[in-house]
Amino acid sequence: MPLILSLLVFFLFLEINHNFRKKSNLKITPITYNVIHASNNIFISGTLLIENKYKRIELMIPEISLKLSLYGEKDLSALTKEIKIIPKHNDMNNRSDYNWKAYIVKSNSSTEVDFTLNITDPSFADLTSHVSLAWVDVFWIDYGPSGRNANRSGFSLAITKPTLTKNTEKSFIANRYSRILPVKTHILGVLDDPIEVIKTYTKNIVNPSDIIIIGETPLSITQGNYFHPATIEPSNLAKILCRFFHPTSSLATACGMQSLINEVGPSRVTFAWIIGALLKLFRIKGYFYNLAGKQARLIDDITGTTPPYDQTIVLGPNQPQRFCDEAYKKLGINIAVVDANDLGRVKVLASSNKKLNPLLEKALISNPAGNGDEKTPILILRPY
Incomplete structure (x- = not known):
């Protein structure tokens, strides 16, 4: 009895200590973006949503800033990057010099902030052919009852997208159980709808009897489950x-x-x-x-995911079964969410047809999607 009581007290202490640790219910997420291409210029505009999810606590944002990182096939360090943040608060006027004014986000409410990213370099004849992805880090301070807390989040913006995979039988990888086609996409992000991504990149390729597979990590990234x-x-x-x-x-x-x-x-x-x-x-x-x-x-800890997410910790996806059911209803094709690695371990997290799970576990042992920089989060599995 004393041992059980001691364990209960110990676990209670752990929970109380955990609940009093610093954490913020202020979230900043992107909701829209647009890219305008020119020969030696890329102009990106977008909107961030700032949400205070506390029911009774107001939080102040004395500071906010953005950092832009570019990804491509060449050295992009010499590019000129101009960043602007334009608040859209209904109850406060903006500064003409674009400096941030400390703002109070009331409890259980939100506000929006526009941003622009202007990327230029006259030395590039065709800048868009060299830049494929923009990664935006958001840094901010929230100030309130728990003190002055530094926070950050990040999101990816696709600048260019790969050519759609061709529907040729030669492209399929054959094994004992099926033929598999890895489908290359852009680096997925929180602004992507995974069902629309599947629809776009598998168009004119998939057959009614095929199975579309999406990796659990890319799906989770589109849900914003990384930090x-x-x-x-x-x-x-x-x-x-x-x-x-x-x-x-x-x-x-x-x-x-x-x-x-x-x-x-x-x-x-x-x-x-x-x-x-x-x-x-x-x-x-x-x-x-x-x-x-x-x-x-x-x-997945850092280094466990494709760049730029190799700098983040990625959790597993939310409600993968619900995703499969919704995707099946919209696309009319069997869908599965799978976690596979190069060690031959295959875990089917969810599928629209459970009877297909044994086939998936056998056919994906070789991990045809890869764990490197293949950029193939989607597979089309064609059973024999």
């Missing part, structure tokens, strides 16, 4: 537990472990670790992941 590790403050618990995992595990770093703790709570993670460690003494492995929940297996 920079700078926004995580690892607890002592995370720093201790992460040391017991294999160095290649996404839970082997303090930030990776803290990401899991933030998702499922410190008590569940600690309980799963204790039971998992005890069962390991009897050579029974894998129970930590079973007890800690699905996210324990799906979290």
Whole structure:
């Protein structure tokens, strides 16, 4: 009895300590963007939504700034980048010099901010052929009851998109169970609708009997389930537990472990670790992941994803089964969300037809989508 009581007090302490840790309910996300191309100029305009999700707490934003990074096939460091932020507050006038005025976001409300990104370089005859992606980091300070907190988020903007994959039988990769076509896309982001992406890039290729597969990480990215590790403050618990995992595990770093703790709570993670460690003494492995929940297996720490998301921690997708059901209704093709790697591990997270799961697990062992920079988040599987 004293042992059980001590454990209950310990877990209660973990939960209370976790709930009082610094965290902000102020979210900044992109909602629209547009790209205008010229020979030696790229002009991007867009809008950010700033939401205060607290029901009773007002938060101030004394500072906000953007940083632009460009991705392409050549050295782009010499390009000139001009960034402007234009607030759209209904209750405050803007400064003519574009400097940010500290603003109060009232509880359970939102405001919007426009931004423009102007990229130029006269030395490039065709700038758009060299720049494929823009990554925008958003830095801001929120000021309120929990203090002065530095935050950041980021999002990708496709500048150019690849040529649609051709519908030729020679492009399909054959194995014992099926033929598979990796479909190249642009780097997906939070502004992409994954169903529309599938529809666009598989148009004129897919047959009614095919199965369309999307990777769990790209799907999760379109849902906004990623964040920079700078926004995580690892607890002592995370720093201790992460040391017991294999160095290649996404839970082997303090930030990776803290990401899991933030998702499922410190008590569940600690309980799963204790039971998992005890069962390991009897050579029974894998129970930590079973007890800690699905996210324990799906979290990708930094370097685990295609750039520019290799700088972020990516969680598993939200409601993959619901996504498959909705995609099937709209597209009329069987859809699956799969987590596969180069080690031959295949996990079907969800599918529109469960009877197809055994086929998917066998056909995807070779991981035809790859884990590198292939930019093929979609596969078309054509059964024999």
